[in-house]
Amino acid sequence: MKMVFRLLALFLLFVIHKENYAQDAHTLRNAKEKPYGKENRLLKHEDPPNMVVIMCDDLGYADVGFNGCKDIPTPNIDRIAKGGVRCSSGYVGYSVCSPSRASFITGRYGQRFGYERNAQYKTDDPNMGLPKEERTFGDVLKPLGYTSGVVGKWHLGAHPSNHPLNRGFDFFYGHLGGGHQYFPESLNIKDSYAAKNEPESYHTWIMRNHEAVPPRKYLTEEFSEAGVEFVQANKDQPFFLFLSYNAPHSPLQATEKYLARFPDMHEGKRKTYAAMVSAVDDGVGLLLDKLEELNLTENTIIVFLSDNGGPETKNASDNGVLRGGKGDAWEGGYRVPFAVQWKGTLPAGAVYDKSVSAMDLLATMTELTGATVDPVRPLDGVNLIPYLSGEKKGAPHEAIYLRKFDSEKYAVRSGDFKLLIPVKESKSLLYNLAVDIGEENNIADQHPETLKRLEAMRVRWDSELVDPRFLGLIHLPSWKERKKRNRQASDKWFAEMDVNEDERITETEWITWSKSGANQNGNLKTKDLFSMDIEGDGVVTREEFEVGIK
Numbered sequence: 156m157k158m159v160f161r162l163l164a165l166f167l168l169f170v171i172h173k174e175n176y177a178q179d180a181h182t183l184r185n186a187k188e189k190p191y192g193k194e195n196r197l198l199k200h201e202d203p204p205n206m207v208v209i210m211c212d213d214l215g216y217a218d219v220g221f222n223g224c225k226d227i228p229t230p231n232i233d234r235i236a237k238g239g240v241r242c243s244s245g246y247v248g249y250s251v252c253s254p255s256r257a258s259f260i261t262g263r264y265g266q267r268f269g270y271e272r273n274a275q276y277k278t279d280d281p282n283m284g285l286p287k288e289e290r291t292f293g294d295v296l297k298p299l300g301y302t303s304g305v306v307g308k309w310h311l312g313a314h315p316s317n318h319p320l321n322r323g324f325d326f327f328y329g330h331l332g333g334g335h336q337y338f339p340e341s342l343n344i345k346d347s348y349a350a351k352n353e354p355e356s357y358h359t360w361i362m363r364n365h366e367a368v369p370p371r372k373y374l375t376e377e378f379s380e381a382g383v384e385f386v387q388a389n390k391d392q393p394f395f396l397f398l399s400y401n402a403p404h405s406p407l408q409a410t411e412k413y414l415a416r417f418p419d420m421h422e423g424k425r426k427t428y429a430a431m432v433s434a435v436d437d438g439v440g441l442l443l444d445k446l447e448e449l450n451l452t453e454n455t456i457i458v459f460l461s462d463n464g465g466p467e468t469k470n471a472s473d474n475g476v477l478r479g480g481k482g483d484a485w486e487g488g489y490r491v492p493f494a495v496q497w498k499g500t501l502p503a504g505a506v507y508d509k510s511v512s513a514m515d516l517l518a519t520m521t522e523l524t525g526a527t528v529d530p531v532r533p534l535d536g537v538n539l540i541p542y543l544s545g546e547k548k549g550a551p552h553e554a555i556y557l558r559k560f561d562s563e564k565y566a567v568r569s570g571d572f573k574l575l576i577p578v579k580e581s582k583s584l585l586y587n588l589a590v591d592i593g594e595e596n597n598i599a600d601q602h603p604e605t606l607k608r609l610e611a612m613r614v615r616w617d618s619e620l621v622d623p624r625f626l627g628l629i630h631l632p633s634w635k636e637r638k639k640r641n642r643q644a645s646d647k648w649f650a651e652m653d654v655n656e657d658e659r660i661t662e663t664e665w666i667t668w669s670k671s672g673a674n675q676n677g678n679l680k681t682k683d684l685f686s687m688d689i690e691g692d693g694v695v696t697r698e699e700f701e702v703g704i705k
Contacts, residue, residue, distance in 0.1 A: 203299065203393045203524045204497070205455040207386075207446070208516060209235075209439060210259075210397070211432075211492075212252065212308060212334075212404035215465030217475025218432060219492045224473075226420065227429045231440030235459045236494040238452075239501050240543045244510045244588075245493020246555050246568075247463055248535075250482050252333055252404075253310045253627075255462045255489070255513070260311065260397070261289045262517030262534040264556065266620040271560045272627025276313045276332045276353040283625050284312015285322065288532070292395050292517055293323025295526045302392055304385045305329060307378045307399035313356070315348070320364055328363050328381040332356030335401050337408040337431075339370030354633075357406075373410050375402050375431065379438025383445045390449045395520070398442065403431040405470055410434075424471035453499040458516060461491040478594045484557055484564040484577055485594055501543050510555045510568060515539045554609075556616050560623055567613045572602070574609035583610060584691075597691050649700050659694040 216222060220229045221236035248258025248265055257270040265271060268286050277283040285291070293303040304326035305319045310333045319327040331347050336357050343358055345367045350356040360367040361377065371377065382398040409430030416433055420426040439459070446452050465472025466481035479485025493511065495501065518536030521528055528534055541547040550570065557566040563579040571589035576582075585599040585606045599606050652660045652668040687695045 202454060203301070204520075205394050205396075205451060206458070206516070206520055207382075207396045207398065207442065207455060208259075208458045208460075209442070210256075210399050211435060211459075211461045212399075212401050213463065213465055213470055213472060213481060214403060214432070214461035214492060215467065215472030215474045215480075216461075216477050216487065216490060216492055217473045218428075218465065219459075221494060222492050223475065226417075226425075227432050229432065229436045231436045231443060232459055232492075232494075234443055235439075235457055235496045236504075238498055238503050239457070239494060239496025240505045240507050242493040242495065242507050242511045242543075244508055245460060245491055245512075246510060247460070247489050247491055247513045248557075250463045250484065250488030250557065250559070252308075252462050256308075256310055256399075257285055257289075258535075259462075259513040259516065260285070260291045261532075262514050262521070262536045263289070263532060264514070264535050264620070266558050266560070267535075268532075269621050269624030271558070271623040272625065273333060274310065274312060274625065275627065276350065276356045278313045278315070278348045278350070280625075281312075281314045281316045283314060284317040286624070287316070290529060290532070291323045292397065292520070293319070293325065295323075295517065295521060295528075296393075296395055296524065297323060297325075299524050299526055300393060301395055301524075302326070302389045303395040303397075304389075305397045305399060306381045306385060307397075308333070308335070308401040308404075309399070313347070313350075318365065326364065326385055328361065328368075328385075329378065329399065330356070330359060330361060330401070332359075334404050334406075335359075335374060336406065337374040337402075338410075339372060339374075342370040352633075373434065375400060375434040375438060379435075379441050382438070382442050386442065386445050386449070386451070390451065398438075400435050400438070402435050403428050403470055403472065407431065407470060428471045453497075455497070456519070457496045458494070460493045460513060464488045464491060476593050482559075484559060484566040484575055486573075486588070486592065489557055489566075495539065495543055497540070500540065502545070505543070507543055509542070509550045510552055511539055511542075512536060512552065512555060515551065554612055554616075556613070558617060558620060561627075565613055565617075567609045567616070569609055569612065572605050572609060574606060574613060585609070595691070645700060649697055658697050660700065661694050665695075 218224050218227055220233040221241050247255045249255040251273055253273040254265040254270050257265040268289055270285065274284050296303055303324045305324050307329045309319060309329055309331050311317060313331040315321065332353055334357055336342060341358060342360050344350055344355060345360050347359040347362055347367065350359050360370060362368065378398065378400060382396060385396055407424055407427040409427050413430035413433045414426065417426050417429050420429060446455055464477065464480045464487045465474050467474060474480055474487035477487035477490060479487035482488055515536035518534045519538045519540060520526065521534065522538035523540065537551045539551065542551050554567050554569040565576040567574040568588070571587050573586045573588055575584045575586065577584065583599060583606060584597045585602055586594045586596065587598060649660065652664050654664055687699045
């Protein structure tokens with residue numbers, strides 16, 4: 156009898172186990188068959204998303220509509236923010252072009268691998284540019300079947316070994332150096348590798364992959380059309396596009412088509428700058444229209460940003476309430492216009508105030524696609540999608556860091572507080588950006604424990620970095636000569652302003668000088684006086700003035 160009960164018990168266990176197995180299999184089958192909804196897309200995309208990153212060059216923080224610009228309409232750029240998330244605290248990895256792009260394209264602080272200077276245009280130096288051991292978007296996404304393209308400015312090395320097609324990308328239409336002439340008649344050097352230096356590189360023909368292409372039209376239009384062409388050609392497969400405009404970087408050049416859009420704007424730098432931004436906006440519109448035409452918007456993450464803050468006195472850009480500009484550790488140096496759209500996944504018209512970074516973009520794609528990460532070179536970014544969607548409520552980053560080796564500038568932003576060492580041998584300053592976005596009120600004395608905490612974070616991060624591995628543009632004789640001329644100009648301006656001859660400039664002296672006509676080109680604004688006042692005592696010393704006149 157006991158044997159019968161044992162057999163019966165075994166039979167019942169078998170039936171229960173079989174039923175549970177069938178239910179588990181049914182659940183798994185349904186999970187596989189169920190289309191990816193919003194919550195699933197945040198983790199890993201069954202149909203891998205495309206990514207388009209549109210990067211401007213030297214664009215001011217306040218020079219797009221979604222950041223409040225009034226005199227330069229940017230309706231197409233604003234479409235990205237309206238259809239997605241405006242990141243009000245969007246940062247890049249550095250406050251000048253080449254190192255910023257190196258951080259973006261690798262997802263890592265460039266200071267970790269010695270990329271802390273604007274690369275010189277040296278076609279004979281394989282080490283002048285992005286180190287070969289660093290992986291780019293192209294390298295990371297290629298094993299997953301992605302086609303990756305770069306259109307526009309490269310500026311990560313002019314040696315053939317650093318050509319985009321030799322750094323993981325499948326398509327290139329652009330120039331290798333840090334800037335370019337915009338009018339086709341000015342492009343008179345066919346071979347990019349024949350250019351001997353940075354000024355000559357501005358005159359090369361555009362490269363289509365490895366082939367020199369005869370110039371046809373205004374350069375911004377060329378790049379916009381090439382970006383649209385890339386999307387059209389790769390509509391049936393996953394792709395990554397880096398549309399890397401060199402506008403509105405100098406030289407300030409625009410066609411009458413765009414200048415005519417600003418009839419009431421005073422002739423000068425700002426008008427030409429506005430025309431250049433308007434040309435970019437047209438191109439962004441063409442690209443967005445193409446994505447919509449191909450029904451790709453819900454499967455394409457679109458990002459707009461600048462590579463660094465605007466150099467206000469050089470190209471008439473406007474960083475708005477932010478202090479400083481390109482090259483600075485103030486917010487105006489590396490806090491940039493930043494918007495992310497992924498229709499159907501991210502909310503439309505939202506604003507995200509916590510700190511995000513250009514380095515997050517590669518980390519986002521890595522996690523969404525399941526791409527592998529080099530354990531020896533971990534990424535500094537995070538997947539932004541759960542944060543921008545509201546799924547994750549915490550801050551994406553404990554801190555955002557900046558180091559400028561040659562000028563010994565540092566910044567650490569953690570939450571609302573920011574530690575700043577604005578110039579060499581300066582004492583550490585502290586600001587609460589939540590109530591003082593313009594960095595006007597140093598509160599270091601009131602918050603010694605916060606200053607100590609951020610200083611410890613800075614020291615720890617700095618210990619992980621290496622020294623620059625190549626000389627930059629600032630070490631060229633031509634650059635040193637320009638710096639000498641700037642010093643002579645600053646001495647002249649300082650002497651004109653310092654009416655009391657006390658080696659200090661007050662706001663009254665500044666305004667008097669401005670109204671006298673000496674500043675007739677508008678190179679210096681009252682706002683610049685406060686940016687130079689490092690000590691925050693209401694006056695600018697000669698030393699502060701020399702630092703401020705870059």
